[in-house]
Amino acid sequence: MLLPASMRVFERGWLSANNILFIGGDDTTLVDTGYVTHAPQTLALVEHALQGRALERIVNTHLHSDHCGGNAALRHALGSRIAIPVFEADKVRVWDEDALSYRATGQQCPRFTFDETIAPGDFLTMGDLSWQALAAPGHDPHALLFWCAQQGILIAGDALWQNGFGVIFPELAGEPGFGEVRATLDLIASLEPRLVVPGHGAPFTDVDAALQRAYSRLDYLSFDPVRNAENSVKVLLKFLLIERRTMPLAEVENLFETVPLLVLARERFLPRSPAELARWTVQALEKAGAASLREDMLTDSS
Amino acid sequence: MVPATGLCEGCMRTIDEIVAWGRADDDYKRAVWAEIRRREARMFE
Numbered sequence: 001m002l003l004p005a006s007m008r009v010f011e012r013g014w015l016s017a018n019n020i021l022f023i024g025g026d027d028t029t030l031v032d033t034g035y036v037t038h039a040p041q042t043l044a045l046v047e048h049a050l051q052g053r054a055l056e057r058i059v060n061t062h063l064h065s066d067h068c069g070g071n072a073a074l075r076h077a078l079g080s081r082i083a084i085p086v087f088e089a090d091k092v093r094v095w096d097e098d099a100l101s102y103r104a105t106g107q108q109c110p111r112f113t114f115d116e117t118i119a120p121g122d123f124l125t126m127g128d129l130s131w132q133a134l135a136a137p138g139h140d141p142h143a144l145l146f147w148c149a150q151q152g153i154l155i156a157g158d159a160l161w162q163n164g165f166g167v168i169f170p171e172l173a174g175e176p177g178f179g180e181v182r183a184t185l186d187l188i189a190s191l192e193p194r195l196v197v198p199g200h201g202a203p204f205t206d207v208d209a210a211l212q213r214a215y216s217r218l219d220y221l222s223f224d225p226v227r228n229a230e231n232s233v234k235v236l237l238k239f240l241l242i243e244r245r246t247m248p249l250a251e252v253e254n255l256f257e258t259v260p261l262l263v264l265a266r267e268r269f270l271p272r273s274p275a276e277l278a279r280w281t282v283q284a285l286e287k288a289g290a291a292s293l294r295e296d297m298l299t300d301s302s
Numbered sequence: 303m304v305p306a307t308g309l310c311e312g313c314m315r316t317i318d319e320i321v322a323w324g325r326a327d328d329d330y331k332r333a334v335w336a337e338i339r340r341r342e343a344r345m346f347e
């Protein structure tokens with residue numbers, strides 16, 4: 001078996017990031033808690049796997065809504081401590097929804113508090129194994145990787161998936177992101193992981209092939225920032241569509257007028273009217289088989 | 303989860319199956335997939 005006995009991965013759909021549950025002799029830790037609408041199921045999965053043991057700690061790779069949306073509910077139900085990336089502490093303390101990504105993306109995340117912070121370089125014991133936190137900027141400026149050198153296992157969050165990586169959000173706001181993604185991929189390559197547990201999708205061992213796909217994806221996106229903006233609006237709309245399952249075309253147009261990151265992408269990179277951009281994005285999702293449009297209702301499909 | 307069936311609304315797996323999935327081999331996953339197809343068929347009968 002690829003995973004150590006103390007480590008379990010809960011893989012669900014794309015809306016909730018993977019949850020990694022560590023059950024050690026002396027510690028129990030959950031890495032990432034999924035999206036808020038799945039929180040009751042996340043709690044059920046964790047309680048089922050823990051069989052009466054307490055969940056002592058929640059750790060987040062980064063604070064996007066699909067990774068920490070269950071933090072509040074799990075803490076409330078299980079009394080777990082919460083540890084977050086250190087550079088997010090001030091924002092979480094005052095729950096600055098503008099600086100956190102929730103308002104900008106139109107996504108939901110219930111307010112939570114934290115007990116500990118994790119800085120790049122820190123070591124954590126999870127499942128009786130030693131894991132080092134490493135900085136993984138790019139998709140999110142303050143994201144962390146967790147690396148277990150002894151096992152050759154990397155918890156990658158959204159820095160590397162089997163096929164790609166998370167949206168390079170900073171570039172939308174005119175902040176650097178492409179160079180950071182490249183540096184993070186270089187870091188992962190230098191670790192030579194045996195197994196990567198990504199934030200979405202199944203754990204994988206063909207890491208070199210995944211890295212090559214990620215580098216070529218990065219080359220494609222960074223060649224022209226318009227490509228990154230187009231990719232971003234597709235992913236943002238798809239996320240909201242998975243959450244809501246179906247919405248009228250008029251609501252899609254409304255999103256392009258009101259969701260700050262969609263507005264920003266349009267104003268900076270994709271100069272056309274909200275209705276035109278809505279129509280273009282819907283067609284792109286249809287073409288990818290990610291949505292279907294019938295009688296002005298857009299419905300999610302996978 | 304749907305209380306009446308004990309299945310996840312989205313993937314039609316039980317809590318047991320979702321917990322086991324991450325450590326399971328391909329045979330287990332294929333067997334669950336076959337069961338999912340049967341559940342779907344029953345649901346849409």
